[in-house]
Amino acid sequence: MTVPSVKTVTAKVLVVGGGPGGYVAAIRAGQLGLDTVLVEADRLGGTCLIRGCIPSKALIHVAGRFEAMGQSLGDGRFGIALDTPPRLDLAAAVRWKDGIVDRLSGGVAALLRKAKVRALRGWAVFSDAKTCTVQTSDGPLTVRAEHVILATGSEPVPLPALPFGGPVLSSTEALSLDRLPRRLAVVGGGYIGLELGSAFAKMGSAVTVVEAQPRILPLYDAALTDPVRRWLERAGVTVHLGARALGMEATGDGHALVVQTADGGTIRLPADAVLSTVGRRPRLEGWGFETMGVDRQGAFVAVDDQCRTSMRNVWAIGDLVGEPMLAHKASAQGEMVAEIIAGHRRRFAPAAIPAVCFTEPEIVSVGLSPTEASAQGIDAIVDQFPFAANGRALTLDAGESGFVRLVARREDRRVIGIQAVGAHVSELSGEFALALEMGAELEDLAGTIHAHPTLGEVFHEAALRLLGRPLHF
Ligand code: FAD
Numbered sequence: 317m318t319v320p321s322v323k324t325v326t327a328k329v330l331v332v333g334g335g336p337g338g339y340v341a342a343i344r345a346g347q348l349g350l351d352t353v354l355v356e357a358d359r360l361g362g363t364c365l366i367r368g369c370i371p372s373k374a375l376i377h378v379a380g381r382f383e384a385m386g387q388s389l390g391d392g393r394f395g396i397a398l399d400t401p402p403r404l405d406l407a408a409a410v411r412w413k414d415g416i417v418d419r420l421s422g423g424v425a426a427l428l429r430k431a432k433v434r435a436l437r438g439w440a441v442f443s444d445a446k447t448c449t450v451q452t453s454d455g456p457l458t459v460r461a462e463h464v465i466l467a468t469g470s471e472p473v474p475l476p477a478l479p480f481g482g483p484v485l486s487s488t489e490a491l492s493l494d495r496l497p498r499r500l501a502v503v504g505g506g507y508i509g510l511e512l513g514s515a516f517a518k519m520g521s522a523v524t525v526v527e528a529q530p531r532i533l534p535l536y537d538a539a540l541t542d543p544v545r546r547w548l549e550r551a552g553v554t555v556h557l558g559a560r561a562l563g564m565e566a567t568g569d570g571h572a573l574v575v576q577t578a579d580g581g582t583i584r585l586p587a588d589a590v591l592s593t594v595g596r597r598p599r600l601e602g603w604g605f606e607t608m609g610v611d612r613q614g615a616f617v618a619v620d621d622q623c624r625t626s627m628r629n630v631w632a633i634g635d636l637v638g639e640p641m642l643a644h645k646a647s648a649q650g651e652m653v654a655e656i657i658a659g660h661r662r663r664f665a666p667a668a669i670p671a672v673c674f675t676e677p678e679i680v681s682v683g684l685s686p687t688e689a690s691a692q693g694i695d696a697i698v699d700q701f702p703f704a705a706n707g708r709a710l711t712l713d714a715g716e717s718g719f720v721r722l723v724a725r726r727e728d729r730r731v732i733g734i735q736a737v738g739a740h741v742s743e744l745s746g747e748f749a750l751a752l753e754m755g756a757e758l759e760d761l762a763g764t765i766h767a768h769p770t771l772g773e774v775f776h777e778a779a780l781r782l783l784g785r786p787l788h789f
């Protein structure tokens with residue numbers, strides 16, 4: 317019997333994983349003239365583009381439009397009145413979302429081609445640190461490279477009592493439903509639970525959130541999450557804090573989520589679907605990671621400040637290497653590693669990585685919060701400026717509960733943290749990050765002319781207020 321020979325390709329750089337970490341690393345490596353192969357088992361774009369950031373923000377947009385139209389029913393709002401309620405066709409909304417995903421995934425393929433990266437579709441399995449075999453549609457292919465960049469990302473963590481399947485959805489299934497669940501129970505009041513839970517509430521599901529901690533979005537401080545808590549209350553979303561999901565039970569007309577409440581009691585929440593979003597873990601199983609001799613740090617791959625692993629010329633980036641598990645961090649690390657391989661002097665030491673939560677209203681945090689500053693023993697001054705005093709916020713009907721908060725070192729007025737909550741504040745995150753990265757002082761912000769009328773003026777006024785000379789307060 318003849319054993320079919322496995323074709324072998326060699327490259328300077330092999331990138332495993334085509335998410336925002338891996339594809340950016342590959343594009344940059346290609347741009348720098350490095351002979352690069354990218355292996356992706358699924359479609360190009362990774363969690364972020366195919367089943368994460370982009371699909372969720374598309375559905376959040378649909379939900380917002382639908383809710384706004386519903387608010388125009390009867391007497392109407394802003395002089396716009398509807399006589400009949402809007403109808404939601406979730407399957408059509410999902411098709412619209414899929415169109416955006418297709419377009420962007422195709423765009424990634426084109427960018428890789430332009431950078432002369434060879435993209436292979438298939439699951440890579442390593443036999444040693446520099447060699448993997450990819451099951452492509454044309455058969456197995458062995459890839460050997462001088463440098464390997466691991467960017468295999470992360471996957472949702474299932475609760476043992478609540479395995480995914482049937483009515484128990486991970487974010488992936490929740491983003492591709494063709495019918496709205498009438499009653500949706502969300503386990504985990506973190507990023508995904510609240511972004512998607514709020515969107516489903518806007519679309520008309522009766523949503524209940526079960527969160528183990530005493531607060532929603534425990535990552536952010538209470539001042540930032542309070543407006544979100546108040547919105548959830550107004551939207552009729554029930555939130556059980558300090559509560560844990562114990563499992564599912566069949567009921568006469570479907571299922572119920574069994575929950576242990578903060579006082580130790582047990583309640584049953586009838587639900588057509590349960591969205592379980594209790595965190596994500598690095599994807600380390602099933603691709604021969606254990607053959608590579610690469611060290612871990614806890615659940616993640618251990619890396620230094622250049623994303624080098626313990627094995628020479630093996631690099632790891634993105635969700636695989638730890639918090640924050642955010643797309644822009646993955647991309648920044650990918651770009652950096654490609655440049656280091658090409659001989660540039662780089663290190664991953666950002667002044668800040670912005671975090672944005674796309675809830676209602678949105679939250680942004682860049683740098684240190686007042687509590688983090690004081691925990692680090694920094695003598696800081698803190699103040700905030702409300703959206704209620706900003707013309708643009710009022711014209712956007714967003715004046716009610718937003719603010720921008722600044723944290724600065726007392727001794728030299730250097731800005732060390734910027735947080736905001738309010739409609740559309742995600743779009744201010746770039747300006748906030750730039751200010752921190754450039755080492756801005758309050759006078760720099762105060763001396764920068766901000767266009768009128770924009771939400772950015774709130775940032776300007778927050779600086780003026782912290783300097784003791786607000787103009788519009
Ligand atoms: P991933 O994007 O997970 O990509 C890894 C890729 O590797 C996958 O495509 C996988 O198929 C491939 N792969 C794995 N193993 C192999 C193998 N052996 N062979 C071949 N291919 C392999 N982040 C934000 O910054 N903003 C947001 O708004 C945001 N929203 C999110 C919403 C949801 C619902 C979810 C789930 C996540 C969200 N995230 C968001 C997080 C973001 O998606 C991740 O931080 C980001 O995708 C991580 O990028 P990565 O390149 O490290 O990994």
Ligand code: NAD
Binds near residue numbers: 475503528595641
């Ligand atoms: P998360 O860590 O944001 O939230 C998980 C929540 O589940 C926490 O509040 C936790 O206290 C709670 N929890 C844990 N075990 C529980 C239990 N047994 N019962 C009830 N609650 C429980 O995780 P996620 O929402 O799954 O998101 C995963 C990651 O994806 C995020 O950490 C983030 O890095 C990324 N993400 C980012 C964005 C964004 O940038 N806008 C959006 C979505 C996801």
